[in-house]
Amino acid sequence: MELTSDDALNFSRGVERFSVLEFSPHFPGYPAFIGLSRLAAIWVEPVIATVWISLLSALLIPLLIARLVYLLSGSMPAALLGSALAYMQPLLASIAISGLSDSAAMMLFMLALIAALQKKDVMTGLWIGLMLATRPSYFPLALGMLMFPLWGGYVGSRLRAYGQAGMVITVVGLLSLGFIWFHDGIAYFEEGIRFTRGHFAIWGNTVEGDSASIWQWTLALMKGFGWLGVLVVIGSLLHAVAGFITKPVKVDCQKQVALIAAIAGLYWLWITVGQNPDNLRHWAPVLFLFLVVFPVQLSRLQKVSTVSGRNVSLAGVVGIGAVTYCLLTGYQSVYDVPSKAPIQQAMGWIKLNPQVRVVGSNYSVNLLREQLGSYAIYDMYYPSSKLALVNAAKRTPQSAWRISGTRLPRQQLIAELRPRFIGERRLYLYQISQ
Template sequence: MKKLLKKKFIYEPHHMNFRWRVNFLFLACFFLRLCFTGKYLDSCDSIDFALGLQDYDLSQFQPHFPGYPVYIFISRLFFKVFRDDVWALTMPGVLFGSLTIFPLSLLAKHLFSEKIAILTALFYLLNPLCWLQSERPTSDTMGLFFVIVSACLLCYACTTAHKGCIFWGSLALGFGLGTRISNFPFIAVWAASLFYITTLKVPREKRALSLGLLGLTIGIITWLFPQIGYVGWRPFWQNGFVFSHGHFTDWGGSVITFGGLDRIICLAKSIWAYGLGGWWYDSSVLRLIPSVIMAISLYWFLKYRRVDRRVRFLGAYVLPYLLWVILGQNVANPRHILPIIPLLLMMIAYGLCKAGERDYKGIALILTLSLIMSMAVTSFRLVIKYHQEVPAPIQIIQWIERQGNPLSLRIYCSDEKRFFDYYAPQWDVRKVRDITEVQRDLLSSLDNPQQILLVHSFGEIRQFGITHPPRVTIKGNPYTDSTREGLLLYTLTGL
């Protein structure tokens, strides 16, 4: 295998050019991501991760089940260097998000061509969701890296004689599950690849199944056994049951709690507007340019790409995960559709390249350059805004601090309580859903606070029956702020 790679990538000039181009894109990607990293913990999940760095406890959702052990382990290594929670949690996304350039370009090259691979890597570098998510202190981008590595190696295993790709691709998927357990639908493309290798490929690889199972098992055991050893067998599964029940029936945003037409619209917006940077009614009119180009490119992909084993491989990758998002994930949160965006970018790149090679050479070139420029402008505006803005819950905390003695207050809020737990742990902050829970808590309290504040989002405030105007209004940016609706702060009286 080493001799083959040496011959392929060192002695052939066009392979040297491809390798240097990919290296350049990686360096550009890493530098740009590094310049615009987030300054704050911007979501409840990132707060959970930060608390987990200091006091790892699944029962307290620090972080929640199954504990993201691979991501936390890497983040702790960065914490030893930077001694800062935000940097420790963000750097894995910056590093692994940039490294994704390599397996993604190799996957696109193996499926299609070098030209399509380079264009796919460039689109990935400039894509708004892939870029913005790399700046956030969350595990999504690191999980994407392992998924793309696994897909790349499994694709190689399906079309070459390199048996090692089966093992290493399966191992990468096991690590990906330890980074984000929600990557489990990619077991489908793993199983489909093993089925093809063992039954349809000529010649058949009899050891493929054992190699695949061995790699996946080692990848899972590497993080699962230490996790169970630390938490305990019974508490680990109890936490898993409690979390799963809450996720699917209460706060997780699954189809059980949020369905109908609104769910379909949210999914479409997450993929098109947040994921690909397309136009939506609340976005800039400039997004119409990439929207038209991407729509034409996807049409060209369907026109020029016949259904073969390569398209089936893409389908085995995208469709199971998309089904999981539709049924079990919070479709209003665009980071959940991150793993399918690189494959959609690959389809767009294929459509533009093939149209340029066949019927529309000049037009395809103009559209490609226009898409690159418009995508770059959109992404730069988003990451600069994200880098400069203070998240809405932290703005609320800063405002309360400026008003005087916060220890004399009682603050009622929703999920924003996690921000208070981290940034102001000494304050009296309680989580409630409606005015009934506020009244019940006050009746059960021994001491009455001097002042009562209520912090909630625009959509939730109707549960409290408040008619007077808020003291503070913090507007959220739906494209950069995890609190998309913004937050309102009220003073409660007469309770």
């Protein structure tokens, strides 16, 4: 297991020494994820403890999807279908080995959904609180959970449900804040202001090209999942929500499925506005909530529809089609892929070529500095770095190289470093000429 990004490096550093001011990890600190990683560090090397947590969490997500589908439909075939479709997603593999908090937060949100369906308010609050302390950008998912007691069919006092869940969330939040305050004090809030401004103004929402974010997201999703896959997701979520709005039902599970679809839509709207479309891992909650909704819809379809009046279930045909589509797209995603992440491929290439002495990059700069200690590494965000590379190439030809996440015009492309799964960024290696 290897680290594959600066964010993963920040999390790894936080396992041994927590300080948001020192970017170990970066703001807002992710205290629950660091806590889980420190538990894992009891059994594995601290440097890869975060990768183990993301891997184990990802392996649990399909099982939790199966549990949710079964609670909503009572159908074991539907539950198995949801779990199978989840395990076949290349995006699941991508977040599993990322060393980031996505899969752990998604696992906790699934547990919160299960607790909410079972009317366990205290546990719902606990899982939501831990989810927010693991990945605060999942706040829209927590916001959507506010609708559960109001959606109908809720047994007991709604006010008490909000009170119990809210109390537990508050306790988890205060403990998390206390942990951060102990390490960084009031300077944490100053760093938060600086980081938030940078995220929305400079690095966090930068896309390839000048097109609008919504179009970039459309292109990224079409490339990763195909137009048919994206249309099925949109159609399934819209059908679940619109079907309830236009024809209200009294069946609790149908209301709950509609709510889960609405939460997925709310989160989709949030990432379109506030997250980078170059990182498809941000779309993971939408994908996995869809894999809860879709099998439940098929379980209902099985009860009412057959193909051309024959004894062939339409739901079965659609289910087999979905599995086939996932197998084909998944196979295309992993066929003949490299064994290492693009940034690790780049570092391997650099180490094998002794003429390389100076490297500029706009991606994983700190990871490069960490693992290529004898090289001069320049951050291409700064204009002076370009001049430094050109001067190095003048002094010693073939000594200066550039790693980029985008195609660069008028540069000598030496290698294209392919991703292993969707969600990883393709990188390009260039030689700087005089």
